[in-house]
Amino acid sequence: MDILLKERTQAxxxxxxxxxxxxxxxxxxxxxxxxxxxxxxxxxxIFRALFLIVLIFVIGQLWKTTFAQHGSLLxxxxxxxxxxxxxxxEIIATSLPALTRTIDQEVRSGELAYLLxxxxxxxLYNYSRYLGERLVRLALNxxxxxxxxxxxxxxxxxxxxxxxxWPVMVFLAITIEFVCYFAIxxxxxxxxxxxxxxxxxxxxxxxxxxxxxxxxxxPQPLRGVAQILPFSTMLYGPSRIxxxxxxxxxxxxxxxxxxxxxxxxxxxxxxxTLATRRVSINGx
Amino acid sequence: xxxxxVEGLYKTFRTRxxxxxxxxxxxxxxxxxYRARQAVKSTSFTLEAGEVLAFIGPNGAGKxxxxxxxxxxxxxxxxxxxxxxxxxxxxxxxxxxxxxxxYGQKSQLWYHLPPQDTFNLLARIYELDExxxxxxxxxxVEVFEIAEHMRTPARKLSLGxxxxxxxxxxxxxxxxxxFLDEPTIGLDVIAKQRIRDLIGQLNAEEGLTVFLxxxxxxxxxxxxxxxxxxxxxxxxxDAPVARLKHDYLRVKTVDLLLEGQATExxxxxxESGQQRLSIQLPGSLHxxxxxxxxxxxxxxxxxxxxxEIDTALSPLEPVIAAIMQHGHVIxxxxxxxxxxxxxxxxYRQAARTGNVALPDEEExxxxxxxxxx
Amino acid sequence: xTLVRSCGSTLRFIxxxxxxxxxxxxxxxxxxxxxxxxxxxxxxxxxxxWWSYFQRFPLVNGWQQTDIVVIWAVSALAFGLxxxxxxxxxxxxxxxxxxxxxxxxxxxxxxxxHLCIAATDPSAWGDVLFAIGxxxxxxxxxVLNLLIFLGSAVAGALIFxxxxxxxxxxxxxxxxxxxxxxxxxxxxxxxxxxxxxxxTGGVRILLFTVLPAGFISFVPLQMLHHFTWPLLGAxxxxxxxxxxxxxxxxxxxxxxxxxxxxxxxQN
Numbered sequence: 001m002d003i004l005l006k007e008r009t010q011a012x013x014x015x016x017x018x019x020x021x022x023x024x025x026x027x028x029x030x031x032x033x034x035x036x037x038x039x040x041x042x043x044x045x046i047f048r049a050l051f052l053i054v055l056i057f058v059i060g061q062l063w064k065t066t067f068a069q070h071g072s073l074l075x076x077x078x079x080x081x082x083x084x085x086x087x088x089x090e091i092i093a094t095s096l097p098a099l100t101r102t103i104d105q106e107v108r109s110g111e112l113a114y115l116l117x118x119x120x121x122x123x124l125y126n127y128s129r130y131l132g133e134r135l136v137r138l139a140l141n142x143x144x145x146x147x148x149x150x151x152x153x154x155x156x157x158x159x160x161x162x163x164x165x166w167p168v169m170v171f172l173a174i175t176i177e178f179v180c181y182f183a184i185x186x187x188x189x190x191x192x193x194x195x196x197x198x199x200x201x202x203x204x205x206x207x208x209x210x211x212x213x214x215x216x217x218x219p220q221p222l223r224g225v226a227q228i229l230p231f232s233t234m235l236y237g238p239s240r241i242x243x244x245x246x247x248x249x250x251x252x253x254x255x256x257x258x259x260x261x262x263x264x265x266x267x268x269x270x271x272x273t274l275a276t277r278r279v280s281i282n283g284x
Numbered sequence: 285x286x287x288x289x290v291e292g293l294y295k296t297f298r299t300r301x302x303x304x305x306x307x308x309x310x311x312x313x314x315x316x317x318y319r320a321r322q323a324v325k326s327t328s329f330t331l332e333a334g335e336v337l338a339f340i341g342p343n344g345a346g347k348x349x350x351x352x353x354x355x356x357x358x359x360x361x362x363x364x365x366x367x368x369x370x371x372x373x374x375x376x377x378x379x380x381x382x383x384x385x386x387y388g389q390k391s392q393l394w395y396h397l398p399p400q401d402t403f404n405l406l407a408r409i410y411e412l413d414e415x416x417x418x419x420x421x422x423x424x425v426e427v428f429e430i431a432e433h434m435r436t437p438a439r440k441l442s443l444g445x446x447x448x449x450x451x452x453x454x455x456x457x458x459x460x461x462x463f464l465d466e467p468t469i470g471l472d473v474i475a476k477q478r479i480r481d482l483i484g485q486l487n488a489e490e491g492l493t494v495f496l497x498x499x500x501x502x503x504x505x506x507x508x509x510x511x512x513x514x515x516x517x518x519x520x521x522d523a524p525v526a527r528l529k530h531d532y533l534r535v536k537t538v539d540l541l542l543e544g545q546a547t548e549x550x551x552x553x554x555e556s557g558q559q560r561l562s563i564q565l566p567g568s569l570h571x572x573x574x575x576x577x578x579x580x581x582x583x584x585x586x587x588x589x590x591x592e593i594d595t596a597l598s599p600l601e602p603v604i605a606a607i608m609q610h611g612h613v614i615x616x617x618x619x620x621x622x623x624x625x626x627x628x629x630x631y632r633q634a635a636r637t638g639n640v641a642l643p644d645e646e647e648x649x650x651x652x653x654x655x656x657x
Numbered sequence: 658x659t660l661v662r663s664c665g666s667t668l669r670f671i672x673x674x675x676x677x678x679x680x681x682x683x684x685x686x687x688x689x690x691x692x693x694x695x696x697x698x699x700x701x702x703x704x705x706x707w708w709s710y711f712q713r714f715p716l717v718n719g720w721q722q723t724d725i726v727v728i729w730a731v732s733a734l735a736f737g738l739x740x741x742x743x744x745x746x747x748x749x750x751x752x753x754x755x756x757x758x759x760x761x762x763x764x765x766x767x768x769x770x771h772l773c774i775a776a777t778d779p780s781a782w783g784d785v786l787f788a789i790g791x792x793x794x795x796x797x798x799x800v801l802n803l804l805i806f807l808g809s810a811v812a813g814a815l816i817f818x819x820x821x822x823x824x825x826x827x828x829x830x831x832x833x834x835x836x837x838x839x840x841x842x843x844x845x846x847x848x849x850x851x852x853x854x855x856x857t858g859g860v861r862i863l864l865f866t867v868l869p870a871g872f873i874s875f876v877p878l879q880m881l882h883h884f885t886w887p888l889l890g891a892x893x894x895x896x897x898x899x900x901x902x903x904x905x906x907x908x909x910x911x912x913x914x915x916x917x918x919x920x921x922x923q924n
Contacts, residue, residue, distance in 0.1 A: 047836035
C-alpha cells in the first residue's frame with residue numbers, strides 16, 4: 001500500500017511510456033517480494049506437499065484398480081497419462097493462495113478508498129501479489145507432484161508440444177481464477193461473509209472442473225454438464241493439453257479460456273460498478 | 285493463620301537459543317544451545333485471610349511467573365508454596381474451586397453471548413448447586429449493578445460494564461482468593477473508581493482475599509493495604525501501602541499549559557543559578573510559594589510548565605491555586621510517577637541505605653517503560 | 658457412588674458447553690444456516706460424483722453399489738459429530754503455542770476435555786445432516802443397521818478426536834505444528850472416504866494403525882454388510898486404545914508445558 005501512496009504524492013508529470021515502464025517495474029517488484037515471502041514459509045510448503053502426495057497416491061491407486069478391472073484404455077487415457085493428468089490438475093488446484101480471505105479483510109477494514117479511487121491500481125496490485133504467491137506454489141507443487149507421479153507410473157509419455165502449450169494455458173487458468181475469486185470478494189459489499197461463496201465455488205471448480213478425473217471419463221449426465229460449464233477451463237484444460245496434446249482440442253480449449261476470461265472480467269466490472277454505486281449511495 | 289505461604293520459591297527457565305536466519309535454525313536443530321533464565325529467585329512471603337495485597341513490579345519482573353506458580357499452572361524449580369492448604373502445582377484442580385483469576389486484558393465472558401449464559405456455564409463448570417448459584421448470582425448482580433447488562437451480548441458492552449460482569453463471573457463460585465491482573469486497565473476514571481470500590485466492598489463484607497497486580501498507582505493507593513514489590517525475580521519491598529505512599533508515591537508531576545509565558549513564573553536564584561517557582565502574589569502567600577521546598581521545575585519553555593511536587597513537603601492545592609490566580613491555565617495534568625520510576629527510586633534509596641544491591645546498568649535498561657493510565 | 662457422580666458431573670459439563678456453543682452459533686443465525694447448507698451441498702456434490710463414477714467403473718471383489726454412500730456417510734457423521742462437540746481440537750497447536758492453555762488450567766476441570774469442548778465447528782452440522790440424510794434416504798436401513806451405523810459413527814468421532822489430540826500434542830514438543838496438523842487431518846479424512854479395496858500391503862497396515870481410516874469407514878462397512886462380534890470388539894478395542902494414547906501423550910506434553918520450557922514460549 002505504501003507504494004500506491006508514493007505514486008499518488010509524486011507530482012511530476014510523466015509520459016505514457018515512462019509511466020508504463022514504471023508501472024511494470026513496480027508490479028514486478030511486488031511480485032518478487034511476494035514470491036520471496038512465500039519461499040520463507042518452507043515448512044508450510046512441505047506440509048502442503050504432504051497433501052499432494054496423499055491425494056495423488058490415493059487416486060493413483062484408484063486408477064490402477066480401475067484400469068486393472070476395466071481395460072487398459074479409458075476414453076483414450078492410459079494409466080500413465082491418467083496419473084500424469086491427475087498430477088497436473090492437482091498442481092494447479094492445490095496452489096491457490098488465500099486470496100478471498102486477504103482481500104475480504106482489506107475491503108472491510110476500509111482499504112475501500114484505494115479500491116474506489118484507483119481501481120486499476122488496486123486490482124493490479126493484488127494480481128501481482130497473487131501471481132507471486134501462486135507461481136512459487138505452482139513451481140514447488142510441480143516438483144513434488146512430478147516426483148510422486150514418477151514413482152507411481154514412471155516418466156510421462158507426453159510430447160514436447162504439450163509441454164510448450166501447457167504454461168500458456170496454466171497462466172490463463174490462474175488468471176481466470178483470480179478474476180472469479182475477486183468478483184466473489186466484491187460480494188463483501190452486500191454480505192457479511194464471503195467465505196461460503198468462495199468455498200462453494202472452489203468445490204464446484206474441483207468436482208466439475210475435473211481435478212481428479214478428466215472430463216471425458218465422466219459418466220454421461222455429469223459429462224455434458226461439466227463440458228458446458230467454465231470450470232473445465234481452469235483445471236481440465238491445461239492438464240489435458242499437457243498430457244495428451246491435440247491441436248484441434250488445444251484451439252478449442254484456448255478459445256474457451258479466452259471467452260471465460262472475458263465473461264468473468266465483464267462480471268467483475270459489473271459488480272465493481274454496482275459496488276461503487278452502493279457505496280456512494282450508502283456512504284461506505 | 286496465613287492462607288498463602290511462599291518459602292524460597294524459585295523458577296529457572298531453560299530456553300533454547302537460536303541465531304537468526306536459516307543457518308541459525310539449522311545449527312540450533314543439530315546442536316541446541318540452552319540458556320538459563322532466572323525468572324524468580326528465592327521468593328518468600330505470607331498472606332493472611334482477608335488481606336488485599338498489591339503485587340507490583342515492572343514488566344519481566346517475575347510477577348506473572350509467581351502467580352502462575354501460585355495458581356498451579358507452572359511448577360517451580362524449587363522452594364515451597366501453599367495456597368489454602370493446597371500445593372498449587374500438585375493439587376491444581378482442587379485448588380481451582382477456591383480461587384479465581386481475572387485478567388484485564390483477557391476476557392472470560394463469551395464474546396457473542398450475554399453474561400447470563402456465561403454465568404450459567406460457569407455454574408456447571410464449578411458444579412454449583414442450582415439454588416445456591418441463583419442466590420449468589422442475584423446477590424452479585426445487585427452488588428455490581430449489572431442487572432440491565434445481563435442479557436446483552438458481551439461484545440456490545442462497554443469496557444467498564446464488561447469488567448464488572450467479569451468480576452461478578454469470577455466470584456460466582458465464592459472463591460477465597462482472587463488474583464486480579466490489571467483489572468482497571470483501559471477504563472475511564474469513573475469506571476476505575478467503581479471497580480476499586482467494589483473490590484474494597486467485597487473485601488470488607490465477605491473477607492475476600494485479593495492479590496492485585498497493577499501498573500496503576502491509583503489502584504494500589506486506594507484498594508490495597510499491603511504491597512510487595514518485585515523486580516528481577518526478587519522481592520524488593522514488602523510493606524504497608526501507607527509506607528509506600530509516604531516514601532515513594534508522594535511525588536506528583538504537574539504538567540501545565542498556560543496562556544501566558546511560563547518564564548513569568550520562574551525566578552533564578554542569583555547565587556546557585558537554580559530555577560525555582562516564583563509567583564507574584566500579594567501578601568504572605570507569595571512567601572510561602574516562593575520559599576517552598578519540594579517544588580522542582582522540570583521544564584519551562586513557551587507556554588508549557590512542568591513541575592515535580594513533593595506533596596509531603598508542599599501540598600498541591602496552594603501551588604495550583606497560586607498559579608491559577610496568576611493567570612489563565614489552559615490545560616493541566618496531574619500524574620503519579622510511573623511504576624518503573626517508583627521502583628527505580630526504591631532502588632536508589634535502598635542502595636543508598638545499603639539494603640539492596642543495584643543490578644547491572646545493562647539489565648536496568650532492558651526494562652521497558654510503560655505509561656501509567 | 659462418587660464415580661457415578663463424577664461421570665454425571667462430567668456429562669453435564671460437556672452438555673453445558675455444547676449448549677453454550679450452540680447458543681453462540683445461533684447468535685448469527687443466517688451465517689450458521691449458510692455454513693450448514695454449504696457443507697451439506699459440498700458433501701452431496703462429492704457423493705454424486707463418486708456415485709456416478711462407481712456406477713461406470715464398479716469395483717469387483719464384493720463391492721456393492723451403495724458402499725460408497727456408506728463410506729461417505731459414516732466418515733462424514735464421525736467427523737461431523739466430533740467437530741460439533743469437540744470443535745476446539747483443530748486449534749490445539751495454536752492454543753498451546755500462544756499460552757491459551759492457561760485459561761483451561763485455571764479451571765477445576767480436566768484440561769484436555771475442557772480444551773476439546775470449548776468451541777464448536779458450525780459447518781460440522783452440515784456433515785451430520787448429510788450423513789444421516791444420505792444413509793436413511795439411499796439405504797433404507799433396518800433398526801439394527803441404523804444402530805450399528807450410529808454406534809460406528811460415535812466410535813469414529815472418538816477416533817478422529819483422539820487422532821487430532823495426538824497430532825496437536827506435537828506442539829508441546831515441536832513448536833508450531835499447525836500446518837502439519839491440518840495436513841494430517843486432511844490425509845485421514847481423504848483415506849476414510851475411499852474404499853479399502855484400493856489399498857494393499859503396507860498401506861493397509863498404515864490405515865489400521867497410525868492413520869486409522871480403516872476403523873472409521875472400513876470396519877463399520879463390514880459390520881453393516883455382515884455383523885460379527887469380533888468386528889465390534891476390534892472397533893471398540895481400537896477406539897479405547899487410541900483414546901488412551903491421546904490422553905497419555907497430552908499429559909506428557911502438559912508436564913512439559915507446566916515446566917514453562919516450551920519451545921518458543923517467551924515469558
